[in-house]
Amino acid sequence: xxxPARRARPATRLTSGALPxxxxxxxxxxxxxxxxxxxxxxxxxxxxxxxxQSTSFSLASIAGVAGxxxxxxxxxxxxxxxxxxxxxxxxxxxxxxxxxxxxERARLRGTLVLRTIVLAAWVIPxxxxxxxxxxxxxxxxxxxxxxxxxxxxxxxxxWLSDPAxxxxxxxxxxxxxxxxxxxxxxxxxxxxxxPVLYEAAAIDDATAMERFWFITLxxxxxxxxxxxxxxxxxxxxxxDTILSLTGGGPGRATxxxxxxxxxxVFQSFELGRGAALAMLLLLISLLLTAALxxxxxxxxx
Amino acid sequence: xxxxVCGNDGSINVRPPAVxxxxxxxxxxxxxxxxxxxxxxxxxxxxCRLHEIGTGDLAGAAETHGTCGALAQVxxxxxxxxxxxxxxxxxxxxxxxDREFTVLVGPSGCGKSTLxxxxxxLESASAGEILFDGRAxxxxxxxxxxxxxxxxxxxxxxxLSVASNIGFGLRRSKLSRTQKRAAIxxxxxxxxxxxxLSRRPSALSGGQRQRVAxxxxxxxDPDVFLFDEPLSNLxxxxxxxxxxxxxxxxxxxxxxxxxxxxxxxxxxxxxxxxVVMNAGRIEQIGTPSEIYNxxxxxxxxxxxxxxxxxxxxxxxxDGALAxxxxxxxxxxxxxxxxxxxKDRNLVLGLRPEHLRLRTDSTGLPAVVDLVEPxxxxxxxxxxxxxxxxxxxxxxETDLRTGAQVYLDxxxxxxxxxxxxxxxxxxxxxxxxxxxxxLA
Numbered sequence: 001x002x003x004p005a006r007r008a009r010p011a012t013r014l015t016s017g018a019l020p021x022x023x024x025x026x027x028x029x030x031x032x033x034x035x036x037x038x039x040x041x042x043x044x045x046x047x048x049x050x051x052x053q054s055t056s057f058s059l060a061s062i063a064g065v066a067g068x069x070x071x072x073x074x075x076x077x078x079x080x081x082x083x084x085x086x087x088x089x090x091x092x093x094x095x096x097x098x099x100x101x102x103x104e105r106a107r108l109r110g111t112l113v114l115r116t117i118v119l120a121a122w123v124i125p126x127x128x129x130x131x132x133x134x135x136x137x138x139x140x141x142x143x144x145x146x147x148x149x150x151x152x153x154x155x156x157x158x159w160l161s162d163p164a165x166x167x168x169x170x171x172x173x174x175x176x177x178x179x180x181x182x183x184x185x186x187x188x189x190x191x192x193x194x195p196v197l198y199e200a201a202a203i204d205d206a207t208a209m210e211r212f213w214f215i216t217l218x219x220x221x222x223x224x225x226x227x228x229x230x231x232x233x234x235x236x237x238x239x240d241t242i243l244s245l246t247g248g249g250p251g252r253a254t255x256x257x258x259x260x261x262x263x264x265v266f267q268s269f270e271l272g273r274g275a276a277l278a279m280l281l282l283l284i285s286l287l288l289t290a291a292l293x294x295x296x297x298x299x300x301x
Numbered sequence: 302x303x304x305x306v307c308g309n310d311g312s313i314n315v316r317p318p319a320v321x322x323x324x325x326x327x328x329x330x331x332x333x334x335x336x337x338x339x340x341x342x343x344x345x346x347x348x349c350r351l352h353e354i355g356t357g358d359l360a361g362a363a364e365t366h367g368t369c370g371a372l373a374q375v376x377x378x379x380x381x382x383x384x385x386x387x388x389x390x391x392x393x394x395x396x397x398x399d400r401e402f403t404v405l406v407g408p409s410g411c412g413k414s415t416l417x418x419x420x421x422x423l424e425s426a427s428a429g430e431i432l433f434d435g436r437a438x439x440x441x442x443x444x445x446x447x448x449x450x451x452x453x454x455x456x457x458x459x460x461l462s463v464a465s466n467i468g469f470g471l472r473r474s475k476l477s478r479t480q481k482r483a484a485i486x487x488x489x490x491x492x493x494x495x496x497x498l499s500r501r502p503s504a505l506s507g508g509q510r511q512r513v514a515x516x517x518x519x520x521x522d523p524d525v526f527l528f529d530e531p532l533s534n535l536x537x538x539x540x541x542x543x544x545x546x547x548x549x550x551x552x553x554x555x556x557x558x559x560x561x562x563x564x565x566x567x568x569x570x571x572x573x574x575x576v577v578m579n580a581g582r583i584e585q586i587g588t589p590s591e592i593y594n595x596x597x598x599x600x601x602x603x604x605x606x607x608x609x610x611x612x613x614x615x616x617x618x619d620g621a622l623a624x625x626x627x628x629x630x631x632x633x634x635x636x637x638x639x640x641x642x643k644d645r646n647l648v649l650g651l652r653p654e655h656l657r658l659r660t661d662s663t664g665l666p667a668v669v670d671l672v673e674p675x676x677x678x679x680x681x682x683x684x685x686x687x688x689x690x691x692x693x694x695x696x697e698t699d700l701r702t703g704a705q706v707y708l709d710x711x712x713x714x715x716x717x718x719x720x721x722x723x724x725x726x727x728x729x730x731x732x733x734x735x736x737x738x739l740a
Contacts, residue, residue: 199423200456204470205444218460
């Protein structure tokens with residue numbers, strides 16, 4: 001007898017449709033993600049300047065970006081910087097994760113401390129990270145790395161002022177900071193491998209290399225790919241580390257797409273062009289993500 | 302009849318190849334698999350370490366098995382193991398003869414799996430020696446020991462196909478690609494998983510995974526087979542089938558086997574010899590019938606057998622057993638055996654099948670608590686004062702809860718234990734013909 005009455009209660013009626021449950025998330029995402037993107041897209045089709053109220057719709061910004069002589073250099077920098085940083089973070093992250101898991105299996109002490117130290121790099125703001133590495137790589141007498149090199153009799157290296165070295169320095173700084181993230185992700189994936197598999201491999205007289213090749217690596221494939229996607233997005237969007245480390249220089253040697261967009265907006269005040277560059281960045285990011293997702297094993301996509 | 306020809310490298314060639322289809326070959330010294338497909342094309346080579354045999358005729362495959370290679374005998378000498386302050390194994394000594402199927406059985410936590418892992422080399426012993434053919438292998442890695450192991454969750458390599466899983470142990474062998482494929486096919490045929498070879502383990506059922514795991518072990522032609530509760534993830538029907546198949550496999554490829562289980566049915570049905578373990582110690586080693594009929598300790602008696610043996614507190618008084626207020630007369634052949642145990646607290650162990658229900662009012666009176674018909678038999682739980690008993694009866698037994706019955710105890714088949722030590726007292730020579738009933 002109480003059942004019909006209960007069915008009339010609004011709390012029960014809510015479960016009938018999905019929309020009420022999706023609404024809060026839709027509102028949040030719409031306001032803070034979709035609207036800015038739409039706004040940036042709109043700006044890309046204007047000749048807006050940062051401190052100029054009067055704007056009109058035109059293709060001038062997009063044409064200016066497409067015809068820009070520097071865009072080629074910027075894209076090449078972006079490619080080198082992103083590929084080197086992503087590969088470096090994946091490799092170093094995997095190495096440290098393997099080291100930690102191995103140490104835990106051997107019941108060594110200090111694995112927690114090691115993990116914490118690696119993570120410490122990650123909580124440093126990117127701007128601060130750039131400044132730290134600028135101090136370390138500084139070519140002034142107090143530059144830590146050059147001082148150390150001098151002690152072992154190696155002549156100082158022009159880390160930041162030589163265009164040939166500046167990109168390497170920027171990649172090193174990025175890898176150093178991003179490795180922690182990659183390590184934590186890969187560490188979790190490593191921990192999910194059934195340890196009995198390694199026992200079976202031990203009985204099968206598998207070498208460390210074979211264990212890595214036949215058990216660890218195939219198991220890690222989805223994690224490595226997802227990790228690559230996430231790191232790639234973060235690296236493509238990264239401009240603050242480079243900004244504080246080299247400012248994009250010397251010349252345009254380390255100026256990547258995100259930094260170029262930032263400079264276009266906040267140095268040249270060309271909001272429309274900056275928005276067009278941001279759209280280009282979004283497009284590249286989406287295409288790369290789609291390509292990486294295709295590599296994921298079926299059923300995990 | 303085939304001829305063995307010793308190679309300089311310790312290998313053996315069999316001639317003529319075609320007449321020995323059941324000759325087994327492989328990389329180890331044990332009979333491995335009969336690789337019939339390439340017998341016709343290639344000369345059989347058995348890397349048997351048969352140095353002591355030399356050249357000669359061998360009469361039939363059975364003898365070939367018998368003489369092929371030295372014994373693959375496993376001997377454990379006073380193995381102890383502790384994890385931190387916890388002692389898991391206490392000076393275990395055990396000898397597993399060549400080609401014997403030995404089952405380690407015991408409740409969970411008794412150390413049986415740890416013992417197996419120590420033999421495999423996955424765990425190191427805190428003290429003691431592990432000998433394979435008299436050679437200490439303590440310091441050898443699992444791979445160097447030439448053992449094969451089937452794990453409880455099978456531990457198949459999830460990213461390799463069934464064929465690659467089975468063939469994994471061959472990856473460093475000198476066989477050609479076609480020979481390897483033939484060997485994998487042979488094993489697959491033996492285990493009837495040929496159609497599955499290209500699948501991934503995730504696309505297999507539990508029973509199929511089980512077979513692949515065994516295939517992976519078989520192909521390596523190990524000196525010793527180790528099974529760690531291999532059937533516990535299967536359902537009851539499949540478990541029964543795999544039990545028989547593993548036994549049949551062992552008959553085909555007789556290899557020294559150590560099999561760990563907590564399931565006493567597996568122990569009883571599969572083992573040549575059963576090792577009952579409890580709390581890190583071996584309670585008894587014996588054939589299944591020895592373990593069942595002559596348990597050495599109260600623990601073994603209670604652990605083996607479903608339902609458990611009835612344990613009845615008793616005292617020996619004037620040649621009779623005092624059970625509560627009742628006195629049970631012992632036949633004269635017990636008297637001599639129990640001479641030294643007068644006025645001691647004893648436990649009378651009687652299997653449910655050694656309690657017979659009577660309707661005439663002779664014997665121990667009891668009241669029926671519960672009747673459990675299982676189809677092939679009916680189990681009857683009853684009590685006499687505070688004493689709770691179980692009796693096995695014919696399937697058609699028609700009794701109700703609360704019925705008054707009388708029990709005939711087959712004391713000739715009983716086992717008496719010292720209440721303090723839990724050890725079985727020596728039994729008189731079996732004289733089944735003169736049971737009390739017939740006298």
